[in-house]
Amino acid sequence: MSGGDDPRVRNRTTDAGGGYSKHNSTGWHTTGTLGAYAAAVATSKYLGLTQAQMVSAIGLSGSVAGGTWAFSRDGSMSKRFNPGNAAQSGITAAYLAREGFTGPRYVIEAEWGGYFSLYAFNHTYDLMTLFADLGDDLRLGWTGIKPYACCRGCHSAIDVIHQMRSENQVTADNIDAVLVTCSAS
Structure with a gap:
């Protein structure tokens, strides 16, 4: 490069x-x-x-x-x-x-x-x-195009949340905690 x-x-x-x-x-x-x-x-x-x-x-x-x-x-x-x-x-x-x-x-x-x-x-x-x-x-x-207005490193977690909501009808009331692990950089 x-x-x-x-x-x-x-x-x-x-x-x-x-x-x-x-x-x-x-x-x-x-x-x-x-x-x-x-x-x-x-x-x-x-x-x-x-x-x-x-x-x-x-x-x-x-x-x-x-x-x-x-x-x-x-x-x-x-x-x-x-x-x-x-x-x-x-x-x-x-x-x-x-x-x-x-x-x-x-x-x-x-x-x-x-x-x-x-x-x-x-x-x-x-x-x-x-x-x-x-x-x-x-x-x-x-x-790259950012589908969400935040750091690109957060997008996979947002995608998972959207998938959980659409496939399992998960709502905020059904969730006790969320743990997201991201890379250091």
Whole structure:
């Protein structure tokens, strides 16, 4: 895997920045740090922006991208905030770019304030990994859809509960306790 380290979590930007685990282990939540970029690109395509406008939209979205795993310590709700904030930021960036508002052209690779210098500062990164097989390898095989709005690690337990309810007519009144065992990572 080119730069990646977890076959379940791959995208060009984290691969180029040393891999998902390195990004995650420094406290960054990829949904927040990368979601704004993705939303800017998608909205730019939807709006039919020019290349220069799309570059500005990406630059603007990178200027407001962020999101940390700090919620893990106290269970706060910020993880739920990160996707919506990222989407809003990317959409806003594309609309601003359409109206002539400019963003930094080198938001990914800028030595000061760029994606790599902020989010991959303590490990190596490779800008060319972003472009390897671009157009041929869309990374769709590495993309997952979450059927439930929670950590993917909880989904199998939810599936079991749904199955128990439908096959055995189990209700909350029939249950004394639930024990769910999950992996450490």
